[in-house]
Amino acid sequence: MNTDTNVVMDDFLVRAVLAGMGVAAVTGPLGSFVVWRRMSFFGDTLAHSALLGVALGLLLGIDLTVGVLAVAVVAAILLLGIERRTGLAMDTVLGILSHGTLALGLVAVAFMERVRFDLMGFLFGDIFAVTTADIAWIYGGGALVLALIAYLWRLLLSATVHADLARAEGVPVDRVNLVFLLCLALVVATAMKVVGILLVAAMLIIPAATARPYSRTPERMAVFAVIIGWLSVAGGLGLSFAADTPGGPSIISFGLLLFALTTGLMTLRQRRSGG
Amino acid sequence: MDQFTRAGEPIVELSGVEVRAGNRVLVTGIDLSVSDGEIVTLIGPNGAGKTTLIRAALGLVRPSAGTSRRRTGARIGYMPQRLTIDRNMPLTVRRFLGLAGTFEPGKRKQVLEETGIAGIIDNPVHDISGGEWQRTLLARALLSEPDLLVLDEPAQAVDLTGQAELYRLIGEIRDRRRCGVLMVSHDLHLVMSSTDQVVCINTHLCCAGTPDTVSRDPSYVALFGESVAETMALYHHNHGHTHGVDGSIVHEHGHERRHG
Numbered sequence: 464m465n466t467d468t469n470v471v472m473d474d475f476l477v478r479a480v481l482a483g484m485g486v487a488a489v490t491g492p493l494g495s496f497v498v499w500r501r502m503s504f505f506g507d508t509l510a511h512s513a514l515l516g517v518a519l520g521l522l523l524g525i526d527l528t529v530g531v532l533a534v535a536v537v538a539a540i541l542l543l544g545i546e547r548r549t550g551l552a553m554d555t556v557l558g559i560l561s562h563g564t565l566a567l568g569l570v571a572v573a574f575m576e577r578v579r580f581d582l583m584g585f586l587f588g589d590i591f592a593v594t595t596a597d598i599a600w601i602y603g604g605g606a607l608v609l610a611l612i613a614y615l616w617r618l619l620l621s622a623t624v625h626a627d628l629a630r631a632e633g634v635p636v637d638r639v640n641l642v643f644l645l646c647l648a649l650v651v652a653t654a655m656k657v658v659g660i661l662l663v664a665a666m667l668i669i670p671a672a673t674a675r676p677y678s679r680t681p682e683r684m685a686v687f688a689v690i691i692g693w694l695s696v697a698g699g700l701g702l703s704f705a706a707d708t709p710g711g712p713s714i715i716s717f718g719l720l721l722f723a724l725t726t727g728l729m730t731l732r733q734r735r736s737g738g
Numbered sequence: 739m740d741q742f743t744r745a746g747e748p749i750v751e752l753s754g755v756e757v758r759a760g761n762r763v764l765v766t767g768i769d770l771s772v773s774d775g776e777i778v779t780l781i782g783p784n785g786a787g788k789t790t791l792i793r794a795a796l797g798l799v800r801p802s803a804g805t806s807r808r809r810t811g812a813r814i815g816y817m818p819q820r821l822t823i824d825r826n827m828p829l830t831v832r833r834f835l836g837l838a839g840t841f842e843p844g845k846r847k848q849v850l851e852e853t854g855i856a857g858i859i860d861n862p863v864h865d866i867s868g869g870e871w872q873r874t875l876l877a878r879a880l881l882s883e884p885d886l887l888v889l890d891e892p893a894q895a896v897d898l899t900g901q902a903e904l905y906r907l908i909g910e911i912r913d914r915r916r917c918g919v920l921m922v923s924h925d926l927h928l929v930m931s932s933t934d935q936v937v938c939i940n941t942h943l944c945c946a947g948t949p950d951t952v953s954r955d956p957s958y959v960a961l962f963g964e965s966v967a968e969t970m971a972l973y974h975h976n977h978g979h980t981h982g983v984d985g986s987i988v989h990e991h992g993h994e995r996r997h998g
Contacts, residue, residue, distance in 0.1 A: 499827040621837040624823060631796050631816035632838050632882075678828045679862065 475591050479700055482593040483714065485601040486654045486666065487692030489608050492685035493650050494667035494692075495674070496612075496643065499623050499681075503668050504554060505542065508561040509651045510663035512538040514568025516652070517585055521575045528600050528652050535648035538564065543644065565660075588659030588711030590700070597656050604653045608646045615639055620681055658711035669718040670695065676729045691721055748773045749812050749886040749918045750795050754804030757790050764790040768804070768943050772886060772918040777909070779933040779949075780922045783961060786940045788922045789819055792890050795920060812886060815879030817872075819890035819922070829863050831855075831874050838881050849877040853907065868895035872904060880911070887911070889921035893928070901925070905932050926953060 497506050513531045520530025538560075545556050572582065584592065612619065621629040622636045630636050651663050658666045674687035698721075699714030748771040756766040765787035772778045780788050793799040794806045796816060808814070823829060835846045850856040853873040858866050866874070872892055879887055892908065893901040909932035912919050923929045926936065926949065936952040938944040938961065945955040952958050 499824055501824065617837060617839075623827070624829075624834075624837060625818055625821050627793065627796075627798055628816055628818050628821065628878075629837075630798055631814065631818075631888075672826070675826055675828065679830065680828055680833060684828055 476700075476704070478593050478595070478598060479590045479710065480696070481598055482590055482601055482657050483696035483700060484693055485598065485605050486650075486657045487670065487696050488689050489605040489650050490654060490666045491670055491674075491687075491689030491692050492612055493608065493646060494671040495681065495685045495688050496619065496623065497647070497664075497667045498671045498675070503664055504557045504561065506647060506651070506667050507664040508542065508557045508564065509535050509538055509648060510655070510660050511561050511565040511568070513651060513655050513660050513663075514585060515564055515571055516568075518568060518571035518575060521572070521580070526596075528597075528656075531655060532649060532652040535651050536645060539644040539648050540641075543641075584659075585655065586659050586661050587709055588655065588657050588662065590657045590710035590714075591703075593656050597653075601653045601657075604649045608649055611642055611646055615642060619643060658714060662711050662715050665715045665718070666692070669715065669722050673718070673722040673725055676725070691718070695721060746773075747809050749809050750807070750814075750920065752791070752795060752801075752804065752806045755791070755794055755801045755806055756803035757787070757794055757799055758802045763941065765794070765939065766803075766942055768937075768939060770795070770920075770937050770946075772920045774885070774918055775912060775916045776935065777912055777919040777921070777933045778935040778937060779926070779929050780920065780937050780939065781924070781926050782939040782944070788939065789890055791939065792888055792920070792922060796888055809885070813882045813884045814886045814888060815882055815884030817875045817879045817887070817889045817892055820894065821875060823863050825864055830860050831863055831866070832859050834863050834874065835878050835881060838878050841881055845881060846877075849880040850874075852880060852911065853877045869897070869900040869904070872896055873907075876904075876908075876911075884917055886918045886920065889919065891922050891924065893923070893925075901928055905929050908932065 497503055512534050516531030516534030517527055518530075519534055520527035523530065542556070542560065545551075545560075569582075572580065581589065583589075618629070618634045618639045621632065621634050622639050626636050650667075654663050654666055670688040670692040671684065673691045674684045678684035678687055695714050695718035698717035700710065702708055702717060703710045703713040751771040753769050755768045755770075757764045768791060770778065770780075770791070780791060782788050790799065794801050795808075796814060797806065797808060823834075831850070832846055835849070847856055847859060850859055850873075853876050855866075855870050855873045855877070858870055858874075863871065863874070872895070876887075876889070876892065879889070887908075889908070893904050896904055905928055908919060908921070911917070921929070930949040930953075933949055935946065936949050937946045938952055938955070938958050940961055944957040944961055945952050947955070
């Protein structure tokens with residue numbers, strides 16, 4: 464056993480790096496759209512509903528990622544319907560559902576006392592415990608999402624800028640938006656393992672927001688967001704490995720650090736140039 | 739369909755259109771049509787349903803009563819109201835135009851030249867003036883070589899001289915392309931010289947006709963108030979008499995008390 468320690472260590476570290484990089488590659492472009500569409504609270508709500516999916520998965524004895532994905536898809540479609548049908552402001556609806564679903568999820572998993580279950584792992588992610596199956600989900604789902612986003616790129620941008628103008632120009636806006644929401648649900652379900660339910664939205668928003676001042680085109684912002692996401696994963700995992708801090712929160716903290724540094728630098732430069 | 743019947747057919751025709759949102763009636767009983775080379779201006783107070791009617795004309799909303807028909811194969815260029823781009827989305831004018839679809843090379847430059855702003859093609863959309871932005875939107879509407887331009891308050895956020903220039907440009911585009919134009923405007927006095935038909939609505943159809951008849955129509959005067967109607971009269975027509983600032987009648991040959 465002792466002679467294997469190094470191999471095992473390398474193995475879980477490699478898996479952690481692979482998982483983190485895979486997630487960041489998808490959250491970059493998708494997160495850019497979340498920022499452009501002002502949907503950060505929406506992403507948060509989807510992520511929080513994931514705990515209900517975990518409970519569903521445990522209850523039915525199916526793959527947890529499938530359970531989470533199913534609940535996230537239902538939540539996304541419900542949210543779309545609620546926005547259209549109730550007179551409530553969207554941020555109120557999301558404020559109710561974001562915390563409501565999280566509370567429901569916490570109650571639901573409490574009923575699963577027979578199952579050995581790492582709640583903290585779901586809430587904050589457990590990147591060092593990702594399995595080969597998780598990585599397959601991250602890369603399979605990620606490839607699908609990236610392919611869809613690339614294929615629909617112009618239509619998605621057009622629908623983001625102005626729905627009616629896009630419709631008048633022949634873009635099937637409702638279908639495009641639905642595909643986007645399904646992609647978001649898939650990313651939430653796969654990213655959960657890495658950064659956890661509570662921090663998925665941060666993984667979407669922080670790299671994209673950091674990339675914004677350095678981008679002149681939407682494409683560049685999406686690519687920069689991926690690179691910044693990768694840097695966050697590398698830095699966060701390094702910190703986590705060296706100081707034994709939790710993986711997901713370390714990645715997000717490192718991302719926050721990058722955001723603060725680059726934004727501070729930008730503000731300083733603007734002030735100096737008299738802007 | 740032979741050429742002749744096609745040419746006579748309006749590009750867009752609304753008859754007896756009613757649009758509801760739930761139980762609320764947004765517009766009702768509206769007739770309106772735009773033919774080739776014709777400029778039709780839609781006016782009315784805030785909340786009168788102008789944008790709703792525009793959306794019905796574009797086929798973006800289904801009327802709860804009446805019909806909205808567009809000529810088969812008609813291409814429509816649309817310029818929406820109050821389009822602002824989130825500052826978080828980096829976009830140049832060139833890329834913004836590109837969102838409308840794929841066009842042959844040089845097309846984007848060409849429509850920007852037509853609206854007089856070819857020089858800003860590589861500027862970020864957030865760094866151009868209100869007037870340049872409205873001209874960018876107009877250029878995007880021209881990309882598809884439209885038979886009909888639908889312009890929802892094209893001159894918003896443009897200063898007064900800029901507004902007059904913009905309406906002149908729209909008139910020139912109509913003359914050059916012989917396309918129909920359906921536009922929404924608040925200020926009839928600015929569009930008067932370049933519009934053929936005015937349709938004044940306030941949920942229902944108030945009055946319609948040439949700018950001249952509409953500005954003297956009692957329902958128009960009631961809607962916009964004496965003062966607006968008078969400004970318009972002063973501005974545009976000199977038929978026999980006009981009204982002084984105090985409301986008194988000033989005769990053409992009489993002495994110009996209103997300037998005193």
